[in-house]
Amino acid sequence: MGLEGLYQEIILDHYKNPRNRGPIENPDIDIFESNPLCGDEIHLQAKLDGQKLTDVRFEGKGCSISIASASMMTEVIRGHSHEHAHKFIDGVRAMMHGEEKMSNEELGDMEALKGVADFPARVKCALLAWTTLEKALNDKLSGGKKVT
Amino acid sequence: MPLKSTAPAPDAHRAARPSLDVDRIRRDFPILLREIGGKRIVYLDNPATTQKPRTVIDAIIHFYEHYNANVHRGAYKLAEEATAAYEGAREKTRAFLNAASTEEIIFTRGTTESINLAAYAWGRAYVSAGDEILVTEMEHHSNLVPWQILVKEKQAALKYIPIEDDGTIDLQKAVAGISPKTRLVAITHVSNVLGTVNPVCEIAKAAHSAGAVVLVDGAQSAPHMPVDVRALDCDFFALSGHKMCAPTGIGVLYVRKSVLETMPPFHGGGDMIRQVYRDHATWNDLPWKFEAGTPNIADAIGLGAAIDYLTGIGLDAIREHEIELTRYAIQRLSAVPSVTLYGPRDARLRAGVVSFNVGDIHPHDLATIVDSKLNVAIRAGHHCAQPLMNRLNVPATARAGFYLYNTEADVDSLVEGIVQAKEIFKV
Numbered sequence: 053m054g055l056e057g058l059y060q061e062i063i064l065d066h067y068k069n070p071r072n073r074g075p076i077e078n079p080d081i082d083i084f085e086s087n088p089l090c091g092d093e094i095h096l097q098a099k100l101d102g103q104k105l106t107d108v109r110f111e112g113k114g115c116s117i118s119i120a121s122a123s124m125m126t127e128v129i130r131g132h133s134h135e136h137a138h139k140f141i142d143g144v145r146a147m148m149h150g151e152e153k154m155s156n157e158e159l160g161d162m163e164a165l166k167g168v169a170d171f172p173a174r175v176k177c178a179l180l181a182w183t184t185l186e187k188a189l190n191d192k193l194s195g196g197k198k199v200t
Numbered sequence: 201m202p203l204k205s206t207a208p209a210p211d212a213h214r215a216a217r218p219s220l221d222v223d224r225i226r227r228d229f230p231i232l233l234r235e236i237g238g239k240r241i242v243y244l245d246n247p248a249t250t251q252k253p254r255t256v257i258d259a260i261i262h263f264y265e266h267y268n269a270n271v272h273r274g275a276y277k278l279a280e281e282a283t284a285a286y287e288g289a290r291e292k293t294r295a296f297l298n299a300a301s302t303e304e305i306i307f308t309r310g311t312t313e314s315i316n317l318a319a320y321a322w323g324r325a326y327v328s329a330g331d332e333i334l335v336t337e338m339e340h341h342s343n344l345v346p347w348q349i350l351v352k353e354k355q356a357a358l359k360y361i362p363i364e365d366d367g368t369i370d371l372q373k374a375v376a377g378i379s380p381k382t383r384l385v386a387i388t389h390v391s392n393v394l395g396t397v398n399p400v401c402e403i404a405k406a407a408h409s410a411g412a413v414v415l416v417d418g419a420q421s422a423p424h425m426p427v428d429v430r431a432l433d434c435d436f437f438a439l440s441g442h443k444m445c446a447p448t449g450i451g452v453l454y455v456r457k458s459v460l461e462t463m464p465p466f467h468g469g470g471d472m473i474r475q476v477y478r479d480h481a482t483w484n485d486l487p488w489k490f491e492a493g494t495p496n497i498a499d500a501i502g503l504g505a506a507i508d509y510l511t512g513i514g515l516d517a518i519r520e521h522e523i524e525l526t527r528y529a530i531q532r533l534s535a536v537p538s539v540t541l542y543g544p545r546d547a548r549l550r551a552g553v554v555s556f557n558v559g560d561i562h563p564h565d566l567a568t569i570v571d572s573k574l575n576v577a578i579r580a581g582h583h584c585a586q587p588l589m590n591r592l593n594v595p596a597t598a599r600a601g602f603y604l605y606n607t608e609a610d611v612d613s614l615v616e617g618i619v620q621a622k623e624i625f626k627v
């Protein structure tokens with residue numbers, strides 16, 4: 053696909069107008085991660101109602117791919133369960149290796165990230181938000197276990 | 201065969217300056233003949249690492265094919281040849297830096313290891329609680345983190361010389377930062393982000409009169425301009441071979457003999473000892489006391505070949521060539537709307553490193569686009585200088601860096617790539 057596959061209109065739109073940006077008051081998930089190699093940063097916050105992610109927001113510094121990916125992520129997991137989020141995490145990771153685990157219909161805007169697979173150096177940009185979410189959910193899970 | 205500087209270029213304004221026959225130089229670098237997708241490679245990531253000329257590649261192959269043996273040990277011909285070539289590379293390095301003696305030239309893995317050697321062997325012996333180490337805001341992490349570790353261990357303090365908005369150091373502020381508590385001033389000769397050439401000589405003078413020693417990070421200067429450690433009057437000078445046409449894995453730490461003589465060893469092991477008893481050991485002579493274990497023989501020989509190559513062309517001529525290219529790059533880039541340039545505007549105040557940003561296009565995106573479209577290799581990110589990025593108030597920059605094989609056509613390709621990136625991002 054090349055460059056046209058990477059910088060699709062939809063990616064540039066999410067980059068220039070990121071959705072769900074800004075802080076959440078009293079978040080249940082509050083995590084900061086960075087990519088030490090390139091300096092990209094994400095601060096992810098979420099509200100939980102049981103297993104449901106009722107609100108998800110982020111602040112970040114980074115390239116179009118990392119910001120667009122984070123923006124799209126907040127849209128697709130908002131209002132959904134942990135399980136749904138994990139399905140997306142697996143799906144996006146597979147997509148970065150050129151595999152199709154989810155249909156285009158399920159992916160929605162996220163389909164635009166398929167082009168990243170042709171640019172191995174940029175895969176880490178696309179995954180930053182997702183690995184951060186995964187870590188937050190796993191921490192929440194192990195934190196929960198410790199309590200019981 | 202090293203190249204000589206060639207006849208002056210026809211245009212009068214250049215005739216007075218030594219100029220390079222870049223077409224001929226480019227043919228010395230096999231990688232520059234490579235094409236990707238039918239287009240030549242425009243390699244502008246020279247501050248990260250440089251390409252290797254045929255003579256350097258051949259010197260390494262020749263070592264392995266003809267006289268590979270360990271050094272300083274074997275009583276046979278191959279070992280004698282290997283030792284002579286390894287120690288010959290040390291002498292070439294001495295001459296390259298105009299050090300007084302080969303005793304002052306320690307081979308390391310690169311600048312990072314060189315600075316860590318200084319921090320460990322000298323720093324641990326001579327820095328104590330309450331002392332200060334003075335650095336600048338433009339240091340590479342390798343001239344910051346070793347000192348952070350040291351001051352933490354010793355309860356000493358790390359102090360910063362500020363940088364001005366134009367990316368230079370104000371000498372008066374630098375001198376004012378030196379106090380009776382200052383044990384060391386560790387400063388980069390040339391910034392790997394801004395290209396600024398720092399007044400290390402003047403700072404060294406002030407540091408010495410306050411009783412401090414001076415370390416110069418020469419990773420970005422030694423490859424690009426004549427360096428004379430005695431004229432600079434520094435106590436330590438660090439460089440990386442791979443940034444000056446030599447292989448990776450070989451670097452140098454110069455240490456003034458009077459300082460080196462007072463230093464305990466760095467690594468312990470073979471080669472650095474004179475006698476080993478059950479409970480203690482005595483040390484080898486300088487510089488071998490600081491080179492424990494089997495050294496990187498092949499790559500030291502490669503460094504010697506790189507020094508021959510660069511001095512054959514002439515560091516003065518290389519410096520002039522890079523000033524011309526930098527001037528041209530600054531002129532072309534500043535004519536592109538929404539390009540922000542960092543560092544001094546006067547090309548004579550800087551080396552061939554140009555950092556910039558383009559509107560709200562993130563440097564990673566820029567680097568991907570110029571590479572995809574035109575095979576232009578530039579660096580994007582924080583360039584291992586996060587405190588400097590904070591000072592400039594940017595998360596990252598794009599960076600182009602020039603060397604002897606770059607041309608104005610390379611700058612044109614970069615500018616063309618930037619224009620295309622602006623189209624994609626509608627900047």
Ligand SMILES: Cc1ncc(COP(=O)(O)O)c(C=O)c1O
Nearest residue numbers: 310311312340342392417419440
């Ligand atoms: C100014 C400066 N200092 C130190 C280093 C570290 O060099 P190396 O990675 O070869 O040890 C670099 C290279 O990136 C540099 O530009």
